[in-house]
Amino acid sequence: MNDQHILSAYDRDLEGIQSHIMKMGGLVEHSIKLAAQALETRDLDLAANVRSDDKKIDALEEQINQEAARLIALRAPMGRDLRAILSVMKISSNLERIGDYSKNMAKRTAVLAEANPPNGAAKSVRRMAREVELMLKDALDAYIQNDADLANAVIIRDEDVDQMYNSLFRNFLTYMMEDPRNITGCMHLQFIAKNVERMGDHVTAIAEQVIYQVTGEMPDEDRPKDNAAAYDPSAQPG
Amino acid sequence: MTDTSHISRAPRTSSLLTEDARTKKRNAAEARFKIYGIVAIAIGLLFLLVLLTTIISRGTGAFQQTFVTLNVELQESRLDKSGARDIEQIKKVSTFGYNPLLADALSQSIVDNGFETEITKSKALRQLLSTGAIGQLRAYVIANPDQIGQTVEFNFMASSRVDGYLKGRVTRESLARDKNLSPAHLDLVDQMLAAGMIEKRFNADFILGADASSNRPEQAGMGVSMIGSLFMMLVVLLLSVPIGVATSIYLEEFAPKNKFTDLIEVNISNLAAVPSIVFGILGLAFFIQFSGGVLGIQSMKASAPLVGGLVLTLMTLPTIIISTRAALKAVPPSIRDAALGVGASKMQAVFHHVLPLAMPGILTGTIIGLAQALGETAPLLLIGMVGFIASNYPDSIMSGLTDPNSAMPAQIFEWAKRSDPAFYERAWGGIIILLVFLMTMNIIAIILRRRFERRW
Amino acid sequence: MDDLGFTETILTQDTKISARGVQVYYGDNHAIKDVDVDIEDKTVTAFIGPSGCGKSTFLRCLNRMNDTIDICRVEGDIHIDGEDIYDRAVDPVQLRAKVGMVFQKPNPFPKSIYDNVAYGPKIHGLAKNKAELDEIVEKALRRGAIWDEVKDRLDAPGTGLSGGQQQRLCIARAVATEPEVLLMDEPCSALDPIATAQVEELMDELRKNYSLVIVTHSMQQAARVSQKTAFFHLGNLVEFGETGQIFTNPQDPRTESYITGRIG
Numbered sequence: 001m002n003d004q005h006i007l008s009a010y011d012r013d014l015e016g017i018q019s020h021i022m023k024m025g026g027l028v029e030h031s032i033k034l035a036a037q038a039l040e041t042r043d044l045d046l047a048a049n050v051r052s053d054d055k056k057i058d059a060l061e062e063q064i065n066q067e068a069a070r071l072i073a074l075r076a077p078m079g080r081d082l083r084a085i086l087s088v089m090k091i092s093s094n095l096e097r098i099g100d101y102s103k104n105m106a107k108r109t110a111v112l113a114e115a116n117p118p119n120g121a122a123k124s125v126r127r128m129a130r131e132v133e134l135m136l137k138d139a140l141d142a143y144i145q146n147d148a149d150l151a152n153a154v155i156i157r158d159e160d161v162d163q164m165y166n167s168l169f170r171n172f173l174t175y176m177m178e179d180p181r182n183i184t185g186c187m188h189l190q191f192i193a194k195n196v197e198r199m200g201d202h203v204t205a206i207a208e209q210v211i212y213q214v215t216g217e218m219p220d221e222d223r224p225k226d227n228a229a230a231y232d233p234s235a236q237p238g
Numbered sequence: 239m240t241d242t243s244h245i246s247r248a249p250r251t252s253s254l255l256t257e258d259a260r261t262k263k264r265n266a267a268e269a270r271f272k273i274y275g276i277v278a279i280a281i282g283l284l285f286l287l288v289l290l291t292t293i294i295s296r297g298t299g300a301f302q303q304t305f306v307t308l309n310v311e312l313q314e315s316r317l318d319k320s321g322a323r324d325i326e327q328i329k330k331v332s333t334f335g336y337n338p339l340l341a342d343a344l345s346q347s348i349v350d351n352g353f354e355t356e357i358t359k360s361k362a363l364r365q366l367l368s369t370g371a372i373g374q375l376r377a378y379v380i381a382n383p384d385q386i387g388q389t390v391e392f393n394f395m396a397s398s399r400v401d402g403y404l405k406g407r408v409t410r411e412s413l414a415r416d417k418n419l420s421p422a423h424l425d426l427v428d429q430m431l432a433a434g435m436i437e438k439r440f441n442a443d444f445i446l447g448a449d450a451s452s453n454r455p456e457q458a459g460m461g462v463s464m465i466g467s468l469f470m471m472l473v474v475l476l477l478s479v480p481i482g483v484a485t486s487i488y489l490e491e492f493a494p495k496n497k498f499t500d501l502i503e504v505n506i507s508n509l510a511a512v513p514s515i516v517f518g519i520l521g522l523a524f525f526i527q528f529s530g531g532v533l534g535i536q537s538m539k540a541s542a543p544l545v546g547g548l549v550l551t552l553m554t555l556p557t558i559i560i561s562t563r564a565a566l567k568a569v570p571p572s573i574r575d576a577a578l579g580v581g582a583s584k585m586q587a588v589f590h591h592v593l594p595l596a597m598p599g600i601l602t603g604t605i606i607g608l609a610q611a612l613g614e615t616a617p618l619l620l621i622g623m624v625g626f627i628a629s630n631y632p633d634s635i636m637s638g639l640t641d642p643n644s645a646m647p648a649q650i651f652e653w654a655k656r657s658d659p660a661f662y663e664r665a666w667g668g669i670i671i672l673l674v675f676l677m678t679m680n681i682i683a684i685i686l687r688r689r690f691e692r693r694w
Numbered sequence: 695m696d697d698l699g700f701t702e703t704i705l706t707q708d709t710k711i712s713a714r715g716v717q718v719y720y721g722d723n724h725a726i727k728d729v730d731v732d733i734e735d736k737t738v739t740a741f742i743g744p745s746g747c748g749k750s751t752f753l754r755c756l757n758r759m760n761d762t763i764d765i766c767r768v769e770g771d772i773h774i775d776g777e778d779i780y781d782r783a784v785d786p787v788q789l790r791a792k793v794g795m796v797f798q799k800p801n802p803f804p805k806s807i808y809d810n811v812a813y814g815p816k817i818h819g820l821a822k823n824k825a826e827l828d829e830i831v832e833k834a835l836r837r838g839a840i841w842d843e844v845k846d847r848l849d850a851p852g853t854g855l856s857g858g859q860q861q862r863l864c865i866a867r868a869v870a871t872e873p874e875v876l877l878m879d880e881p882c883s884a885l886d887p888i889a890t891a892q893v894e895e896l897m898d899e900l901r902k903n904y905s906l907v908i909v910t911h912s913m914q915q916a917a918r919v920s921q922k923t924a925f926f927h928l929g930n931l932v933e934f935g936e937t938g939q940i941f942t943n944p945q946d947p948r949t950e951s952y953i954t955g956r957i958g
Contacts, residue, residue: 216943572801580814581791
């Protein structure tokens with residue numbers, strides 16, 4: 001199959017918009033990384049950087065939406081081109097959400113600096129964020145290489161993130177029961193962990209879009225959700 | 239999106255306001271070509287002008303004729319000796335018997351008007367008048383026997399020499415070698431002209447009359463040959479149009495495309511280019527010698543317009559077939575598709591839709607074919623449709639078809655080859671009539687085309 | 695879908711035209727290669743494909759318009775309502791009354807609007823008298839969605855209408871003979887976008903009563919009006935399926951290349 005359009009400007013447009021996605025993905029990856037680092041090191045300057053960088057991500061999402069709309073209007077994409085444009089719009093919106101969670105993490109870093117959470121707790125959150133960051137990197141690789149297998153692997157890895165979240169949740173409960181002074185810090189960390197878990201879900205959504213773009217079909221939704229424990233009252237330790 | 243190629247614009251090398259060398263050359267070539275075209279058209283127009291002026295200047299003379307006004311005493315002693323006014327008795331006096339009346343009338347007018355002339359012989363005097371004058375006189379007397387004994391004023395045709403003198407064709411020098419007329423006659427003519435006895439008038443006989451005789455050019459007319467042409471055209475029209483149109487429709491719309499139909503097509507195209515004399519000899523061999531001779535069909539006689547029409551039909555068919563096929567081809571196939579698409583049969587599609595649209599083209603082709611046939615001479619020569627037709631108009635359609643006749647172009651050819659220069663003038667005049675016919679046919683073609691033409 | 699046993703029976707019941715192993719030759723040129731397709735009733739089926747892919751040729755097989763071309767030879771079976779239309783006993787004239795056709799270029803007869811529509815019913819003897827014919831003409835013009843525009847000038851020449859009106863007149867002419875199938879060979883390629891939209895709206899309307907098959911060069915048009923799409927390439931029927939699926943997720947790489955503008 002010929003990969004080039006007869007109209008080469010069409011190819012340039014598609015490549016342009018995909019390169020925006022990659023740029024946006026790079027910014028989001030970096031943002032997660034910095035936010036997690038700021039959280040662990042309680043570096044307020046770094047956190048401020050993350051918050052200001054989110055504006056760039058938002059601006060990029062806006063630009064991608066406009067270019068996608070223009071491309072749909074001008075090129076009337078069909079088949080995989082259509083799927084590519086639809087995916088671009090979904091992926092950019094998912095990336096933007098991830099960026100928002102990352103910003104939120106940076107915001108809470110400032111509060112946490114005073115709340116003084118238990119040692120090691122922030123480190124676990126950072127490990128989880130690191131995992132999500134790697135998943136995002138793989139999802140973006142899968143996107144650019146049209147690699148449905150890699151995308152599938154990313155979706156499966158989301159279970160690990162969910163399990164990490166579940167165990168963190170139990171840890172935070174334990175900390176808070178041990179010492180009520182930990183409650184403020186742990187609550188903030190718990191929210192951050194929840195955000196990271198949501199980031200993982202958005203990465204999964206991106207991976208699903210990659211599979212749709214490549215195969216034309218959305219992957220089945222009956223993926224095992226293992227974070228049920230978080231909502232199960234019987235799972236409370238003690 | 240961030241395409242930078244358009245930024246590096248090529249440096250401007252030339253101005254649009256000045257022509258470069260190639261443009262100049264190109265424009266010059268175009269101008270030259272236009273000049274060639276104009277010159278070609280001018281040459282064409284020049285020839286057309288020369289042709290028309292020649293025809294008109296030489297031919298219009300034939301439409302005028304010199305007439306002599308003469309008072310003739312219808313002497314009873316010569317015409318009706320018994321005085322009984324018995325029409326049978328009067329008819330017994332032959333045209334020769336009227337000669338003395340004319341001679342007397344001429345002598346009388348010379349005396350009455352006091353003309354001076356050295357001509358005394360009555361025969362020489364009569365040479366001023368057409369030999370047809372006595373026939374005219376006799377016809378009048380037979381029609382009006384009660385006028386015998388009276389003096390009646392007549393308009394006689396002047397003889398062709400006198401006519402030629404008035405039209406400038408005959409001069410005193412040219413009469414030196416002429417035994418029909420002498421310079422003395424011309425002196426007399428001058429005096430009669432001054433007295434108003436001789437004048438030139440429009441001559442309807444030239445259009446309506448018959449080719450009288452090879453020595454009476456002043457009486458010769460196109461009328462009968464026109465009838466001959468008309469009957470031939472009738473035959474051509476009735477045969478070639480149905481046959482030609484039917485052939486074309488079959489070949490164009492129904493016939494399978496194979497080697498055989500290809501062969502037929504090639505042959506039809508070739509037939510259109512066959513010299514007309516070939517059709518003439520074919521007509522002579524088949525219609526006259528075989529059908530008329532061997533088979534003994536009475537109407538297949540030499541010189542019959544029926545045979546002429548058949549020969550011209552053979553000649554016209556290819557023209558009509560080719561133009562009809564072109565007209566059918568020019569009908570857009572979308573019309574056929576439309577008709578077939580709503581479930582019309584092939585024949586319905588052709589007759590309801592294609593044929594009406596092809597009509598203007600078919601009519602034009604037919605009329606052009608007829609005009610071509612009208613002007614055709616060569617094949618008619620071979621089947622004997624030339625020569626002198628003494629008899630006048632045919633009595634019925636059948637006799638019109640089968641009685642010997644001539645055709646306009648053959649008549650013109652006949653006149654042109656006769657020795658008397660007066661006939662030469664008639665030939666040019668005949669060409670004018672023929673051209674008027676052709677122009678009329680073309681105008682009819684244009685009018686029909688306009689009327690039938692529809693947009694699609 | 696495969697679990698639902700009744701789906702299959704309904705599909706076969708609704709099949710209007712069924713073609714099996716259709717081959718078309720123009721002289722030595724093999725124009726259509728072994729095409730199998732089932733065209734459903736009350737559905738718009740679009741044939742798409744690059745120029746010369748045989749889609750028009752196949753369309754013209756469905757009402758035997760190819761018979762008018764001497765060198766054209768059709769093999770295989772085409773059944774309409776179970777009857778073999780290439781059977782010796784079938785008169786193509788009768789067939790064409792049942793399977794109407796609308797052409798690429800609007801081709802009204804150079805006659806009045808009324809005569810254009812009345813022609814088909816007249817030659818098929820559908821009307822007993824003038825009043826009945828008037829009724830048929832009005833009904834056809836209404837179906838052609840052009841009645842309101844021409845009702846005051848039925849005597850005006852059909853060729854004097856605008857392109858879009860002419861094409862709707864041609865559609866009215868085609869439906870006047872009460873066909874069951876309407877074939878349209880690029881019906882909008884000579885029309886402007888507004889006229890195209892009107893004709894497309896009309897197609898959607900006609901779908902209630904007829905089985906429509908259209909050939910189109912405009913993939914957008916196929917996507918807009920059809921429920922089923924067939925993609926032809928080099929005389930082969932490459933892919934046939936739901937229009938939505940063909941345009942978002944075609945199964946054959948050739949279809950994919952064509953609809954995304956990649957076939958050179």
